[in-house]
Amino acid sequence: MARSQDFLPLHSRSGNLSLSHYARLLTSRRNLVKAVAAIAFITIFMFLTRSSPKDSNSVLPDPAISPDEITNPPIVKPTWSKDSLGTDILNRQSIFTPQMFTPDQLKHNGLKPVTAVLLGWKRFESLKFIIQYLTRYPFIKEIIIWNNNVETRLNIMDFDLDVSKSMHVEIKVFNSYENLHDTAKYTTCSMATYDYCYFQDDDWLNLYMDSMYTNFMRYPDLIHSNTMPIIHLEHKRWQFTNTEINMHSGFTWLGCGSFAPRWKIQNFLAQLGSAGLGKDRLRLADMYFSIWTNQYPWQLSNPLSPLDQNEGWSDSVDQWSIVYQNVYDAASRLYSALEANAVLTRNDYFMRDEEEPKFEDRDVRAPCHNDKCLFITSMEPFPNPDIVQFDNVNITHVKDQEAAFNALEFPSNDFWDKHAYHKAVDGDSTTCWNTYKAPMVGDNVGIRLVRKLKANTFTITLSKESKFLEQALAISAIGVANEEWIPCQSQLTHSNHNNQLTFNFNCPSTEAGIKGIRASFTKDLSEPIDICGFLLDDFAV
Numbered sequence: 001m002a003r004s005q006d007f008l009p010l011h012s013r014s015g016n017l018s019l020s021h022y023a024r025l026l027t028s029r030r031n032l033v034k035a036v037a038a039i040a041f042i043t044i045f046m047f048l049t050r051s052s053p054k055d056s057n058s059v060l061p062d063p064a065i066s067p068d069e070i071t072n073p074p075i076v077k078p079t080w081s082k083d084s085l086g087t088d089i090l091n092r093q094s095i096f097t098p099q100m101f102t103p104d105q106l107k108h109n110g111l112k113p114v115t116a117v118l119l120g121w122k123r124f125e126s127l128k129f130i131i132q133y134l135t136r137y138p139f140i141k142e143i144i145i146w147n148n149n150v151e152t153r154l155n156i157m158d159f160d161l162d163v164s165k166s167m168h169v170e171i172k173v174f175n176s177y178e179n180l181h182d183t184a185k186y187t188t189c190s191m192a193t194y195d196y197c198y199f200q201d202d203d204w205l206n207l208y209m210d211s212m213y214t215n216f217m218r219y220p221d222l223i224h225s226n227t228m229p230i231i232h233l234e235h236k237r238w239q240f241t242n243t244e245i246n247m248h249s250g251f252t253w254l255g256c257g258s259f260a261p262r263w264k265i266q267n268f269l270a271q272l273g274s275a276g277l278g279k280d281r282l283r284l285a286d287m288y289f290s291i292w293t294n295q296y297p298w299q300l301s302n303p304l305s306p307l308d309q310n311e312g313w314s315d316s317v318d319q320w321s322i323v324y325q326n327v328y329d330a331a332s333r334l335y336s337a338l339e340a341n342a343v344l345t346r347n348d349y350f351m352r353d354e355e356e357p358k359f360e361d362r363d364v365r366a367p368c369h370n371d372k373c374l375f376i377t378s379m380e381p382f383p384n385p386d387i388v389q390f391d392n393v394n395i396t397h398v399k400d401q402e403a404a405f406n407a408l409e410f411p412s413n414d415f416w417d418k419h420a421y422h423k424a425v426d427g428d429s430t431t432c433w434n435t436y437k438a439p440m441v442g443d444n445v446g447i448r449l450v451r452k453l454k455a456n457t458f459t460i461t462l463s464k465e466s467k468f469l470e471q472a473l474a475i476s477a478i479g480v481a482n483e484e485w486i487p488c489q490s491q492l493t494h495s496n497h498n499n500q501l502t503f504n505f506n507c508p509s510t511e512a513g514i515k516g517i518r519a520s521f522t523k524d525l526s527e528p529i530d531i532c533g534f535l536l537d538d539f540a541v
């Protein structure tokens with residue numbers, strides 16, 4: 001992909017060019033240049049919103065401010081209001097209840113309480129909305145707000161919380177006397193009461209709290225993050241693997257909603273301490289964290305919902321090159337440490353073992369639009385990350401790494417724009433995910449449910465006439481007892497739509513309900529196919 005600096009609207013910010021504007025541009029995709037500019041803009045925007053607009057590239061220390069100098073001005077006039085969100089968003093509720101997260105219940109039900117870490121900067125209205133929103137999700141038992149803005153002091157009272165609805169969550173506010181930038185996320189999480197942190201910035205809303213939490217609960221030691229499809233595609237090239245030295249790493253932003261274990265954050269602070277990064281780099285800690293876990297993050301792909309997109313901007317520095325430089329620096333330092341020592345050392349704190357599930361065993365790809373299920377498939381359109389081997393001698397720039405992936409069968413932006421994972425579960429059967437490669441025996445596609453369901457029929461909607469698939473699929477399900485896929489007996493039934501396949505199914509030991517269902521290919525197909533939606537009895541996505 002050509003990604004010239006020329007495309008970046010870095011120096012021409014007009015007040016009404018919001019990120020949602022660019023997000024819409026991405027989905028409408030009128031021409032490539034605009035799309036490229038939009039992708040770059042979004043990536044950079046996401047970077048910028050994680051650091052001070054004025055001096056993120058400055059190596060000068062922040063001026064010291066004493067507590068007395070803070071005059072506590074009134075909160076800045078809101079430029080954004082939650083009224084701009086749809087009623088579906090405003091009314092979303094968790095399927096989890098506060099009772100499930102009492103200490104007594106937690107001893108038995110295996111659920112994990114989480115501390116949400118939020119940074120305050122200048123978008124007070126959206127921060128307030130996010131705090132109110134998070135209180136609807138009872139697994140968030142603690143919210144810590146670290147206010148990086150030295151010109152504004154925040155108080156819990158400012159957030160207008162409904163006491164009756166937020167009693168189950170403890171909220172703490174820290175007003176910093178210095179802008180700690182990204183680093184504050186990690187120092188704040190290290191203080192959390194609970195073993196897991198949830199991160200979110202104030203420029204996007206994560207509409208998929210329950211479904212993300214459900215997948216996080218399966219593998220709580222991995223980073224589980226959330227991003228828009230085009231950034232997901234980008235990050236698939238920002239994976240750094242060297243099988244000889246146990247390097248199996250990838251980049252993700254945390255700010256659009258991510259779960260991570262607190263021990264990894266504490267380990268990261270130890271890594272930062274021993275790496276001796278300069279202050280300017282410490283502020284950009286977000287570029288290092290996921291890469292230094294030396295694990296591929298588990299990233300879900302979906303269209304994000306924008307909140308206030310103001311006040312995160314800088315036009316004074318070349319942000320795109322800073323992202324590239326620091327992502328490369330992170331990967332290069334990881335490579336050097338792993339190459340120098342085959343085992344974990346006190347001086348580097350980099351994990352050597354690859355955590356389960358390995359990339360080839362991951363199934364969950366995107367949350368369903370209603371946050372009640374997750375789209376699963378074994379068919380990733382992207383090349384396996386270990387096909388591109390990284391070292392810091394032959395590869396001297398992230399662009400080299402991207403070029404190596406692009407030289408493989410890498411999906412185009414245009415393909416992904418039309419056929420990203422979430423199109424199979426977006427509630428619209430006219431938009432479709434495409435397998436990209438022809439499905440082979442054993443490949444599968446289906447959904448995992450947030451809450452168990454009893455059902456007897458499973459329908460797959462395709463984009464065209466589906467007769468050729470009638471003898472090519474086998475159904476299996478997971479029950480509530482364990483994670484095992486159980487083969488089901490199934491029979492095709494007549495459907496009124498010739499692009500739908502409906503199975504009557506019956507799976508042993510799933511009387512209590514199923515947690516997931518999938519169709520596996522029993523024949524090699526000759527071409528990729530479109531999957532446009534699923535129906536489980538009357539549960540439709």
Ligand SMILES: *[C@@H]1O[C@H](CO)[C@@H](O)[C@H](O)[C@H]1NC(C)=O
Nearest residue numbers: 242389390391392393394395
């Ligand atoms: C660089 O590439 C060459 C040629 O493929 C290879 O022999 C060499 O080992 C690579 N260098 C490193 C440090 O991996």
